Amino acid sequence: MGLPRISRGLGVVMPVLLLTLTACATVATVHPVEVSELGMASRSSALEDSLLRPGVVTFERVTFARWTAGRGSFIDRDDPRTDAVPPGMEEAVIYAYVIDHPRLGRYLIDGGVSRDLEPRLNLLMRRALSDLDVRIDQTMADWLEGQSAPRAVFLTHLHFDHVGGLMDLPDDTAIYAGQGDARQRNLMHRLTGRPADIALEGKEPLREWVFTTDPDGAFAGVIDVFGDGSVWALSLPGHSPGSTGYLINAVDGPKLVVGDAASTRLNWDQAMPQPLPESARVDAEESADRLRRFVAAHPRVEVFLGHQP
Numbered sequence: 001m002g003l004p005r006i007s008r009g010l011g012v013v014m015p016v017l018l019l020t021l022t023a024c025a026t027v028a029t030v031h032p033v034e035v036s037e038l039g040m041a042s043r044s045s046a047l048e049d050s051l052l053r054p055g056v057v058t059f060e061r062v063t064f065a066r067w068t069a070g071r072g073s074f075i076d077r078d079d080p081r082t083d084a085v086p087p088g089m090e091e092a093v094i095y096a097y098v099i100d101h102p103r104l105g106r107y108l109i110d111g112g113v114s115r116d117l118e119p120r121l122n123l124l125m126r127r128a129l130s131d132l133d134v135r136i137d138q139t140m141a142d143w144l145e146g147q148s149a150p151r152a153v154f155l156t157h158l159h160f161d162h163v164g165g166l167m168d169l170p171d172d173t174a175i176y177a178g179q180g181d182a183r184q185r186n187l188m189h190r191l192t193g194r195p196a197d198i199a200l201e202g203k204e205p206l207r208e209w210v211f212t213t214d215p216d217g218a219f220a221g222v223i224d225v226f227g228d229g230s231v232w233a234l235s236l237p238g239h240s241p242g243s244t245g246y247l248i249n250a251v252d253g254p255k256l257v258v259g260d261a262a263s264t265r266l267n268w269d270q271a272m273p274q275p276l277p278e279s280a281r282v283d284a285e286e287s288a289d290r291l292r293r294f295v296a297a298h299p300r301v302e303v304f305l306g307h308q309p
Contacts, residue, residue, distance in 0.1 A: 029196040032205035044218035049228030055152025059250035064112040067132040075272040092307035112140040112165030122193035140165030156259025157240040160195035178242025236261040260306035
């Protein structure tokens with residue numbers, strides 16, 4: 001669920017608020033940011049070579065919550081390509097993913113949810129969540145009971161439905177995100193009250209991946225996270241400036257977590273554009289196209305969309 005979706009959920013109050021806040025753009029979070037010490041810039045051909053080797057990590061998807069919204073929350077109804085999609089509702093799910101490395105321990109992709117987040121959100125965000133009928137299956141605190149805490153969390157992006165459960169994790173849990181997400185300036189960040197600040201409160205500085213241009217051109221950038229080909233971070237700008245996907249060479253086959261580069265089956269199977277600002281649309285569609293080309297060339301790769309199975 002990105003910021004444009006929240007704006008749709010705020011109803012008739014939005015036009016007035018947008019006029020009021022036009023000159024009040026702010027960053028996504030004022031939480032401290034530092035350069036990641038983890039990961040090595042690489043290239044897509046090295047990633048492809050790693051797929052030829054047996055996987056060494058285990059991978060599990062965990063469901064935390066779900067909500068229901070009209071399809072216009074997930075596809076751009078102002079784009080004529082979406083005319084072929086009939087009106088209707090879509091159920092969306094909030095996931096996180098568990099990676100257990102035999103030598104380096106446990107890591108998560110995305111943060112799940114926390115019951116402590118909603119009471120601290122501003123009125124407009126609480127109204128939006130009510131309109132979306134968000135139902136929590138379990139919180140990160142629930143999931144942690146009887147589980148070992150992760151050493152770190154690798155975020156796909158900083159939108160609130162991907163970071164909320166960070167509140168339930170130990171404060172010394174390292175958190176990694178894509179370049180540009182934290183300091184992206186947008187009036188919507190002021191409107192929503194910067195929920196990422198709430199989720200990151202008390203945590204160590206946010207660590208930003210250092211992507212360089214992929215020499216092979218398959219992705220905007222590629223990082224070998226642990227240096228052993230087991231987990232890869234992929235730069236997928238568009239849905240957010242630092243939108244990041246993760247390729248996991250799991251023991252039961254490679255898994256590709258795309259985040260909200262493709263939130264739903266409408267975005268992935270039918271290539272329907274998301275409701276994004278004009279400035280982000282070209283990058284978003286190129287990132288999604290790159291993912292589809294990669295998966296078409298490597299059919300063993302199992303794809304995990306941002307909010308649908």
